[in-house]
Amino acid sequence: MAEDTDQESKTEEPTGRRISEAIDKGNIPFSREAPVFASFLALLVVLSYFVREHGATLARDLAPLFDHPRGFTLADGHDAMTLMLAVAAICARFLLPVLVVLCAFGLASTLLQNLPTVSSERIRPQWSRISPATGWGRLFGLSGAVEFLKSLFKFSTITVVSLMLLRSEQHKVVNAMYVDPSQLPELILSMAIRLVSAVSVATIVLVAGDLIWARLRWQRSLRMTRQEVKDEHKQTEGDPTVKSRIKSMILDRGRQRMFAAVPRATVVIANPTHYAIALRYERDENPAPMVLAKGKDLIALRIREIAEQHGIPVIEDKPLARSLHDSAEVDKMIPAEFYRAVAQILFFLFARSR
Incomplete structure (x- = not known):
């Protein structure tokens, strides 16, 4: 209650100095939904350009392990380690491009919001970060309500899109029981691409709204009282009396x-x-x-x-x-x-x- 009263008294827009100090301390506007949206885009790129080609290569490289298991000698621990390293190398060749794309999209979603800054203030231990009272206020305050609505929107969107996709592809799913099993991966991949594409398009509105909300909430948190503006002016320009x-x-x-x-x-x-x-x-x-x-x-x-x-x-x-x-x-x-x-x-x- 006291925090709300204190926030209501801050009616003045933040000055340039206040904003600069906040940025230096690592307090910058950040949308949590942007990295999630970037992950969907990265997954879409991986499914569209990597899984089909590299998946076939992975299956071909691992085929001898399943088709001729007796061709591998497992006399001792050294043989087992050699086999595990070989399988790990094959999986790494498949997963490395995927990890690179995911990391690149994740970094881009962060860098496009704000330039990178180095600040020890964000990693300095603070009681407010582990305080139950502060956490309770965040959970049931305005920020908590907004986060709940965003989570509800994402859950509803994914659920609706998945149901619509399965409904439109119902006949293909049923006929999959009668087709050649070798065609199942292609069917699953195409459905996954359509699903991720539909979810990505549906979450664009959420990401745009969250970007605006994050900046508005950041500016609101930096608002100042009239006395703070006067004190800062005195510190910057000097006391008029002096x-x-x-x-x-x-x-x-x-x-x-x-x-x-x-x-x-x-x-x-x-x-x-x-x-x-x-x-x-x-x-x-x-x-x-x-x-x-x-x-x-x-x-x-x-x-x-x-x-x-x-x-x-x-x-x-x-x-x-x-x-x-x-x-x-x-x-x-x-x-x-x-x-x-x-x-x-x-x-x-x-x-x-x-």
Whole structure:
């Protein structure tokens, strides 16, 4: 009950990080019906392309053992072992292609659903896997009900298909008692191929539905609460409060550095109360005036105050001050379009100082 309540509180879709962590831990969507369907297809391939040809070869190789049993010497254990190895080699030649096809189809059904991942989390011992309470919940929960319905569907499908096939082949089954026994394997093989084909076609709907259900159930299990989304965002992007404090500290340090550079300025261009730009120009240092500090409102007033304390001239030019504040950057030379206007101010100051 508590688990259902907790699941109901998870209303947010999983984030990319949540999905990546789940995949890294081996928690991936997987349909159990896909390997079963692949087994039916592999069996159909084996019956259609291997059993008829290789079955005849197997019968031919084993015929001497049944037709002339006295031709084999069984004097001691060595003879018995030799005979067993020979029979095993004959059976292996028949079974090896079958095993290869079954393994190939089984691997394909898994790899086509998800790329292979290596995770120790899936093999780590967990109490929930052997807990009776957890197992009881899985058995009688939604997953258990879905698995029961799938099993019922498969049983019903196989039963109905088998009955329909036997009904359609009833006359052949009855006439088989009067035909040559050598024709029975071919009859049984053809009926088996038809049966497996019919079951494979009937289970396609089940496999498609189970693939969709497995992915929906996986996404539902990864849903998050709003608090989990917020916590993950804080871990990924950082706590907004901490980021704000860091940004404030950086700005404070930048302002202190600007204020410390104002005493080296050549001139401060200001809008009386809103903007202030501190410039330094020394012909031997830079080809154009350098911006040491800039600011508006309280910062502008502080720049003017420091300039006045150190006897640095403050020139009021409203359009130039605002344009420089918007275009120029601290610790860089002023843009070229301001050379003429600033040069006139500097020429005026140098002429006055003489």
